[in-house]
Amino acid sequence: MPGMDQPMNIFQALLVSHRTQRELSARLLEAKPATDECQRVFEELKAELAAHETAEERCFYVPLMQHDEAMDLSRHGIAEHHEMDEMVEHLEEVDPHAAEWQECCRKLCAKIEHHLTEEEQKFFPQAGEVLTEEQKLSLARDYEAEFTTLRIKQEA
Numbered sequence: 018m019p020g021m022d023q024p025m026n027i028f029q030a031l032l033v034s035h036r037t038q039r040e041l042s043a044r045l046l047e048a049k050p051a052t053d054e055c056q057r058v059f060e061e062l063k064a065e066l067a068a069h070e071t072a073e074e075r076c077f078y079v080p081l082m083q084h085d086e087a088m089d090l091s092r093h094g095i096a097e098h099h100e101m102d103e104m105v106e107h108l109e110e111v112d113p114h115a116a117e118w119q120e121c122c123r124k125l126c127a128k129i130e131h132h133l134t135e136e137e138q139k140f141f142p143q144a145g146e147v148l149t150e151e152q153k154l155s156l157a158r159d160y161e162a163e164f165t166t167l168r169i170k171q172e173a
């Protein structure tokens with residue numbers, strides 16, 4: 018991580034939420050189903066994912082789509098966001114007392130980890146080749162502002 022005097026680039030900014038998602042996923046898998054704690058962690062993960070996905074799409078994938086060589090990775094990343102959203106929506110319908118709840122949580126967390134790993138190991142390095150250094154910094158500012166605004170709207 019950069020020091021206090023060094024601004025983050027877009028990849029470092031995105032990683033902040035990736036860490037939060039991993040922490041929340043781990044807590045969700047550890048929590049006893051159908052408890053207040055489990056429900057709280059699920060709601061927090063759902064909110065974190067929603068704000069991160071939207072801000073990442075607006076401030077990372079959409080600008081990347083200007084580049085022919087980044088179309089496939091952008092489509093793939095956004096399609097996975099949609100898949101995760103559907104898994105979250107499905108979980109909201111499942112009885113937390115049912116065995117299906119834990120099974121669906123495991124699948125969601127596995128999907129999240131797959132997505133984050135693919136972004137970090139494959140998409141970020143590819144994006145790093147098409148974005149300029151200046152864009153990497155300005156997109157980080159855009160992303161952080163967007164993410165913060167979305168989180169505030171969720172609290173309202």
Ligand SMILES: [Fe+2]
Pocket residue numbers: 070073094098132136
């Ligand atoms: Fe993503």
